[in-house]
Amino acid sequence: MIEAILWDNDGLLVDSEALFFDLTRKAFERAGYLLDSMYWGVEYLGNAKHSSEIARELGMPSELAGRVIEERNEAFLQCLENPVPLLPDVFQTIGGLSGRVRLGLVTGSPRDKVERMHRDNGLLGYFEVIITDDDIAFPKPHPEPYLKALERLGLEPGKCLAVEDSRRGLASAHAAGIPCVVVPNYLTRIQNFDQAYAVEGRVSGVLKHYDALSLKESDL
CATH class of the missing domain: 3.40.50.1000 (HAD superfamily/HAD-like)
Structure with missing residues (x-):
């Protein structure tokens, strides 16, 4: 039983996953990199890759990736102030x-x-x-x-x-x-x-x- x-x-x-992806996509886009929802769905949500790994795979330099991800994380915390x-x-x-x-x-x-x-x-x-x-x-x-x-x-x-x-x-x-x-x-x-x-x-x-x-x- x-x-x-x-x-x-x-x-x-x-x-929350849709919110988190949208914030990530926008942060990557401001840095000049396009993030596809299918790619994110497979690699991040399916294969458990970290955001930094995905940024590197898209060709983003590590230093820039660190700033972009930090910006995304801050935006996500701000969004959690609302239901x-x-x-x-x-x-x-x-x-x-x-x-x-x-x-x-x-x-x-x-x-x-x-x-x-x-x-x-x-x-x-x-x-x-x-x-x-x-x-x-x-x-x-x-x-x-x-x-x-x-x-x-x-x-x-x-x-x-x-x-x-x-x-x-x-x-x-x-x-x-x-x-x-x-x-x-x-x-x-x-x-x-x-x-x-x-x-x-x-x-x-x-x-x-x-x-x-x-x-x-x-x-x-």
């Missing part, structure tokens, strides 16, 4: 699952940024466990973030379901032994999700998989 659902954050619950929109169906889906199954958040963002993103929407109160970049040594696609969540929940991988938006997150959950439903966004939709338990167009699609898995277990 599925006892917990573990959720990614950026690009799945909140529309980051939740993606469609998120609040209804999380609220509908609350009380039926344990919920956890497993994100590569630092805790302070996560708290700023959600400070006005009340969503964090639904999560029993929150794993952030501050809690781990090895980020996704390494399994440590999910293994840490399992440890804190006291559960085996087969008792959990993960939900991610990218191949990087999927690889992390898969390596931890947790089946994963992927809900791609417009930046990650071109990635390969061959290891996914299922791929859904909206977050609400997770509900039918949780219900089906729960019903399957109850019939055993």
Whole structure:
């Protein structure tokens, strides 16, 4: 029986990935370099390359890249002073699952940024466990973030379901032994999700998989 659902954050619950890409694209453009959304979706969000690696691959000198990325980071922090929109169906889906199954958040963002993103929407109160970049040594696609969540929940991988938006997150959950439903966004939709338990167009699609898995277990 599925006892917990573990959720990614950026690009799945909140529309922060689109915001972050747009700020990066504009910062690169001001420096004279064009950044394509498909390239970003594959290399940064899928293959876990750092912004500095992508800048170098585009031919940007290291010193300039450092300034451009710092400028982007400052702009992103400023944007977090305003609410980051939740993606469609998120609040209804999380609220509908609350009380039926344990919920956890497993994100590569630092805790302070996560708290700023959600400070006005009340969503964090639904999560029993929150794993952030501050809690781990090895980020996704390494399994440590999910293994840490399992440890804190006291559960085996087969008792959990993960939900991610990218191949990087999927690889992390898969390596931890947790089946994963992927809900791609417009930046990650071109990635390969061959290891996914299922791929859904909206977050609400997770509900039918949780219900089906729960019903399957109850019939055993």
